[in-house]
Amino acid sequence: MSKVHDVLIIGGGPAGVIAGIGIAKEGYDVVIIDKKERGNIGKKNCGDALDTKHTNILFEELGIELPNLNNGEVRSEVSKITIASKSLDTKLTASAPAYQVDRLKYGQTLLETAEKNGVKIWDQCTVRGIIIENNYIKGVNYFDQDGERKTILAKITIDASGFIGVMRKDIPKSMSNGVNLSFPKKWTVGSYREIVQFKDGKNHKFQNEIVLLYHKKIKPPGYAWIFTEGKDKLNLGITWVKDIKYPEGKSMKKIYSEILGEYFDPEDYIIIDKGGGNIPGMPNFDTLVVNGGMIVGDAGGLADPTTFEGHGPALESGRLAAIVAVDALKEEDYSSEKLWKYNKLIMNYPGSMHAQSFLVAKFIRDMGVENFSYLLGKNIVTEEFMNKVFREKQKISFTMALSIIGKSFPKWNILLRLLKIYFRVQKIGKIYIEDYPENPLLLNDWRQKRNKVIGENF
Numbered sequence: 001m002s003k004v005h006d007v008l009i010i011g012g013g014p015a016g017v018i019a020g021i022g023i024a025k026e027g028y029d030v031v032i033i034d035k036k037e038r039g040n041i042g043k044k045n046c047g048d049a050l051d052t053k054h055t056n057i058l059f060e061e062l063g064i065e066l067p068n069l070n071n072g073e074v075r076s077e078v079s080k081i082t083i084a085s086k087s088l089d090t091k092l093t094a095s096a097p098a099y100q101v102d103r104l105k106y107g108q109t110l111l112e113t114a115e116k117n118g119v120k121i122w123d124q125c126t127v128r129g130i131i132i133e134n135n136y137i138k139g140v141n142y143f144d145q146d147g148e149r150k151t152i153l154a155k156i157t158i159d160a161s162g163f164i165g166v167m168r169k170d171i172p173k174s175m176s177n178g179v180n181l182s183f184p185k186k187w188t189v190g191s192y193r194e195i196v197q198f199k200d201g202k203n204h205k206f207q208n209e210i211v212l213l214y215h216k217k218i219k220p221p222g223y224a225w226i227f228t229e230g231k232d233k234l235n236l237g238i239t240w241v242k243d244i245k246y247p248e249g250k251s252m253k254k255i256y257s258e259i260l261g262e263y264f265d266p267e268d269y270i271i272i273d274k275g276g277g278n279i280p281g282m283p284n285f286d287t288l289v290v291n292g293g294m295i296v297g298d299a300g301g302l303a304d305p306t307t308f309e310g311h312g313p314a315l316e317s318g319r320l321a322a323i324v325a326v327d328a329l330k331e332e333d334y335s336s337e338k339l340w341k342y343n344k345l346i347m348n349y350p351g352s353m354h355a356q357s358f359l360v361a362k363f364i365r366d367m368g369v370e371n372f373s374y375l376l377g378k379n380i381v382t383e384e385f386m387n388k389v390f391r392e393k394q395k396i397s398f399t400m401a402l403s404i405i406g407k408s409f410p411k412w413n414i415l416l417r418l419l420k421i422y423f424r425v426q427k428i429g430k431i432y433i434e435d436y437p438e439n440p441l442l443l444n445d446w447r448q449k450r451n452k453v454i455g456e457n458f
Helices: 014-024 052-062 103-116 252-260 311-331 336-377 383-391 398-408 412-433 440-454
Strands: 004-010 030-033 049-051 074-085 087-101 120-122 126-133 136-143 149-159 188-198 209-214 224-228 233-241 269-280 293-295
Touching (some): 004 014, 004 136, 004 311, 014 052, 014 103, 030 149, 049 052, 052 087, 052 311, 074 224, 087 103, 103 120, 126 149, 149 311, 188 252, 209 336, 233 269, 293 311, 293 336, 311 336, 336 412, 412 440
Parallel strands (some): 074 209
Antiparallel strands (some): 049 087, 074 087, 136 149, 188 233
């Protein structure tokens, strides 16, 4: 009879490796399988930004060292984020402490930490279907590095395989409380990025800054980005919503070249890395647990729907999954009811914030670049306004409201749309934090209530 491991984790990226560390620290048997070679686990083509909030939590809760600037895990520290529309001159700049990380180096450090805590890493293993018995996930079938088909069994299986969701996509709807565990094209974005280095050691002007540019050639919520990667390096890229066709004769790479070419001459730099991928751009799935299974990171849709940043939420989801998995292992109960606490924790954060961000993404999509540029250019949306709504979860003051009204003249229609989204953002936060159900039986009622506010039938 095959050995039954305590936990099997599919994918050794940030969500999977943190889940593994958290569970192994409590003495449980954890195996991470990944399709990549050991030395490439952790590499991902993305913007590379990582909010310091998430790494600070890992240090405080799990003792995981902060990303290190001296050993190359951190390419640059970030102090501010700029949101621009139409041009880099129409913008909102806000404080945003973060790291620009080397995903591979930081990912490899986390893998080493996992191994030190007893996690087994099986590389070059390709999953080919999940094993379901009596309505419980029991493990997966996979091909090992020699191409031999094998089976691995576990009490709990965690899908940390990223956007593709190799376990998630095979879960029957009957096991997921009726939740459709797939990403609609309307709320999925493709991305392409290049890391460039300027010739002759020339420094760029975006030191310690990351920039999101809503450009007229990209329909929102897609955008172009300019992220610092050090004094003479930049991470440049674009996102494009998957259900929007490219203009005739264009490709993502051509659009990228046209937009970023307005600001950077290709003759001035060399490309040191490039690639792309897909990113979920919707709130995370309404349930991330089934009998014997949990979903973390991008596999669960845990990326911010406005900025598309998923590294930090992946780390946090892995940490929270570990807490609940350990509790389930102690009580030898791997039912969705027992694992449901993971849903509750996620919906509180980052789920509530991502639901609010989704409403903002819809707002920007409906407004278009021109009207959004008006909001930024007239200072109607400010750093103080954003902090009140999203960080402090407070209502705006009477004085701030008067200021917004005055600045909105004569485009009152924009003001009305802004006020509408403001109240919906307030309401959706409460629905996620306070109203998410305690058990699966009440999920459908909650979904109907949420869908009315969010304006989508997820």
